[in-house]
Amino acid sequence: MTTKTWRADRLSRLGSSIFAEVAAWKRTAIGRGLDVIDLSIGSPDLPPSAAIRDALSQAALRDDAYGYPGSKGTAAFLAKAAEWLAFRFGITVDPEQELVSLMGSQDGLGHLALALCNPGDIALLPDPGYPVYAAGLALAGIEPYLMPLRAENGYMPDFGAIPDDVWQRTKFMLLNYPSNPVSAVADLAFFRHAVETAKARGVLIVHDLAYSEMAFDGYRPPSILEVEGAIETAVEFHSLSKSFNMAGCRIGFLAGNREAVAAMRELKANIDYGVFLPVQEAGIVALDLDIAGAGRKVGDMYERRRDVLVEALSAQGWDIARPKATMFLWAKLPPMHRQLSEPWDARRISREMLERAGVAVIPGDAFGAEGKGYVRIALVEHEDRLREAALRIGAFIRGEC
Structure with missing residues (x-):
């Protein structure tokens, strides 16, 4: 047997x-x-603001809140995400073509290779890096090539050290600044170099910007999409989990290159029905408060x-x-x-x-x-x-x- x-x-x-x-x-x-004093998992220990929780609870009481929300996100949430990107980074994205909502950025990171890659492709990952980066490749059967991040280099990847044959098979490279776990930061000069490299090599940049609002000493993390022409070769993940203490709500979005965003939309249309409507409405309030300067x-x-x-x-x-x-x-x-x-x-x-x-x-x-x-x-x-x-x-x- x-x-x-x-x-x-x-x-x-x-x-x-x-x-x-x-x-x-x-x-x-x-x-x-x-x-036990638990300093292991990066889960916020405080709740969202009262205004966000009130929006969530009020929306959850509505009779019309329990249908399928749609996998790409509501027009209202996507429009607010685009407005927030313009407010925070001075960038313009089309909510109809260059945005898709996610059940947190981990949802998108875990499914990204399934949407973008074919057998035989390679993806460049940072080492150290957030574990879901490698997990998403494993699910899709895609080979990783690791870019060492070391203190002596400011935890920046050395694109010149990547062999030509690896570049030829690479579909995307994943960057994460401010980064988890090494807490390194990058400036626009680095992102310009990354965009130039990606365009020359014909690869997509995937930037994980989950920690954009958790910066200190007057530093303001930039978006890679601030680089001129970056939207031609880059997408960027944003999350409301850490910035607005909404980790359990599971909401974020992917912005940037419309072909890559369309691929993610197509995949998600086949595997889920999107973020719970009250959570999207709470997300709108969170972004609105930040735009108005009234958020925590x-x-x-x-x-x-x-x-x-x-x-x-x-x-x-x-x-x-x-x-x-x-x-x-x-x-x-x-x-x-x-x-x-x-x-x-x-x-x-x-x-x-x-x-x-x-x-x-x-x-x-x-x-x-x-x-x-x-x-x-x-x-x-x-x-x-x-x-x-x-x-x-x-x-x-x-x-x-």
């Missing part, structure tokens, strides 16, 4: 097992009664949290560079003044820090081989809890717990 398995082989290529491991470590620690500026809050945690960890002997954006610290492993139970690396330190100190972070190699020797720390707790986390980490480093 033939033995069959009810699990596709591709699932083993979807993402890092470290995330599941960290979740298991947290459950074990909590089961032991440990008070999450960047200010995360800047304060960044300063609190960096300063508190420095006092404990762990010096970490201050990022200019995102909700994360990308930190080299701390100087250890204790004997660990096994040879120390990011995974071992992360596990023992959780087990002994009750502070959860993510080992850097969860995001790719270039993440070895680092951990990612999410700024998703109140300032007092961040100070407490630093005290606990300090005690762990010194071998006091």
